[in-house]
Amino acid sequence: MWPYHSDLLRVPVPRYTSFPTAAEFGPIDGCDYREALENVSGDVSLYVHIPFCEKICFYCGCNTGAAGRRQRLTAYLDALHREIMAVSALLPAGTRVTRLSFGGGSPNAIAPTDFIRLVDLLTVRFGLVDPVCSIELDPRTMSPQWAQAIARVGIARASLGVQTFAAHCQHRIGRVQSEDMIVATTDSLREAGVTSLNFDLMYGLPGQTRDDLLDSLHRTRVLHADRVALFGYAHVPHIVPRQRVIDSDAMPDQAERFAMAQLGFDYLVTHGYAPVGFDHFALAGRDPLARAALGGRLHRNFQGFTDDDAPNLIGLGASAISAFPHLLVQNEKNGGRYRMRVDAGGLAPERGAHRGAEDRSRGAIIEGLLCHGRATLPPRIRAQSDARLAPFVARGLVEMAGDTLIIAPGGLPYARTVAAIFDPYRAESARRFSSAV
Template sequence: MAIDRLARYTQPVPRYTSYPTAPHFHAGIDSACYAEWLSETDPENPVSLYLHVPFCDRLCWFCGCHTKQVRRYDPVTEYLDALRAEIALTAAAFSDRRRVNAIHFGGGSPTMIEPADIANLRAKLDNAFDLDPDCAISIEIDPRNMDGEKLEAWRRFGMTRASLGVQDFDPHVQHAINRLQSLEQTQLVVQSLRDAGIGSINLDIIYGLPLQTTETLLRTVDLALSMRPNRLALFGYAHVPWMKKHQSLIDQDSLPGPAARFDMAMAGAARLADAGYVPLGIDHFALESDSLANAAAAGRLRRNFQGYTTDEAETLIGLGASSIGKLPQGYIQNTTSTADYIRSVRGGSFATARGFELSPSDRIIGRLIESLMCNFSFSINDLKRAFGSDLGSLPVETARIATSEGAMVFFDGDVFSVSAEGLPFVRVIASRFDRYLQASKARHSAAV
């Protein structure tokens, strides 16, 4: 690809796990507002839960999550007490007992939690909600701190899917990002999960890491493929040291440039496709039999703060420090400070720090961007049917964007679709519809 075009389409833009994106959340949405929003949700509709565990026993330098390293378990115990208190607060705020169809544990490292506390969390959730018999329960796993007792505890909890961080198997890259994890460690956990009857396994790989080349990345992809996971995610490393200070420990001169990152992304995607994995959205791949691939084929693929998902619940409850939730009325985010979070929920109040109430225009653009990120297209007529006939200036705006993007997109007056040439750059194309981006002072990671 020409250097000038590559520069235009690898510019920093949001990842669009929401619209508007998190930098536009504000303090005008507080705990009282959140409690009111919860009480107004439809009791007939199921909800999904995200529980955040903001601790690791070793901090990886590439990490962009809200987490911190701890050497003792005491802070985790104190935090879990607060998490259970927030679960009770949330259940009490609803107008009626709610049904849960999906649960996701993220971090940090949820596999730091001890077996007794895993069981206590499940008991608390059962006391507060009605979990569907087929509730999808996904756990993010660090193979370095997973053992047999913890795996059995998560199996009893109801885990249906495990997502394992791999990042890169090359030892030089691992040293450069402070994450030493052998192939054998990962293989052992994958096999143990399968022996325990866990039916869906995902592996995460990152391109654009320090000292990484296309050749070393493809070796990691091949090793990951040898374990035949149900899904793989191939993420671009987001170097944001102005947000995550520990990323400054990475030698910036050792990071691949835009052209090298692009080559890595294309080569990795091609290798996964050759191995029989269906490409989904911008960075996910799955076997044809996987539920994510089935959802994509049926046009039901969704995108939220956990990435691509089959979860169609209109209410996602974020639990824990820094967690983000989405309700029909808008977004909320808890305080990122674990100390402030614990103090708030112990005092009987939600730890809501900020949020965003959606306008009619936000809902339309949000649906449009999610459709681009999931399906690489959207329909003006579909938006009219979903939101009413008045889309304002959107049809004219869409035609203008189509003209400016040239061969990257097609537009026939109804369907706007991204061409094969434009697929790697759909984040940038989606950003053309973002009515908040130009006025924002937020900094973002590279699009590819």
């Protein structure tokens, strides 16, 4: 059993999909982004953002909007095509793209024919040669035509926004989708050639009980999901206004959320899944993510835990983030202003952060703790952190072995909180984050 220490979980912390986090992003010179593209060294991963959904869920904090008007989608895709042309023209000749990921929103909010055209353009402009392709999908808008498009493109990895199978929880969060719908989507994706299928699940939902969570985990296992991302619902209506319709009084308290996380972890690791970090799981010995975790090759980027070792990530589309060893850049979030920036110069950088040697050193520590449960601490950084680590050491959640900080098995739920000790920006940022559990 994990020991529960409410005092150590009181302060919200980032998910650390980057360091510095997006909370530290500020205005950035577009020339810096252009220069980073022109001087890319090493492999590249591409992320393409489709900020639309057919139906907007109450809980969702993603940069997305309703895909109601065809003209709106067409205008966005036209701008996205122009950005692809501009970015690809700046990369050095021979740059190799090893990954291609589509996220949102829901990429399947656009027409399958538009998706095929988008992939064709990416293939030609970036010289794609059999990259690993992945996509996020909404089961509510899946169709036979979309399954055919996925098969044609050769997408091997897909992620479904399942969240919960409990109908009463679905109604409370605005995510109503029947089990039959999820089963049909799962079957169609398998038939289309998807070999690694992820289910996103949540705990801490309004009205959710441990039995509800256990039932969702069981149905997920029966459907043979290769990966499971088990997130705690983050209720931050002051940041995500649409969450105001959710009844916060019906949500489990912190202690119950902790118990749900423990339940999910115990269920999955005893039913063939290997833990990947604290809240992700993959079929042991079978899924590439599980093999990467076991082999010490796990990484973390804006898409979460990954086996992608490319040193450069280029984001395309509104709000998409690019990551280079020395620079983080986020595109303009607002769809209209994104189109205007692209029209003006082909690129749409709006904010970001430079990563100096200190940031890269601390980022490596944070990634090591979250991905591998350990990190080597330089003497200066250890001296600065010893006092803040002391409560975790005293309770057996972490230990020092020479200059290596190790998270104990019982300390897994506190990994993000421990990682935040090495983040000097936390004392300065006014932004609120989600609970670590």
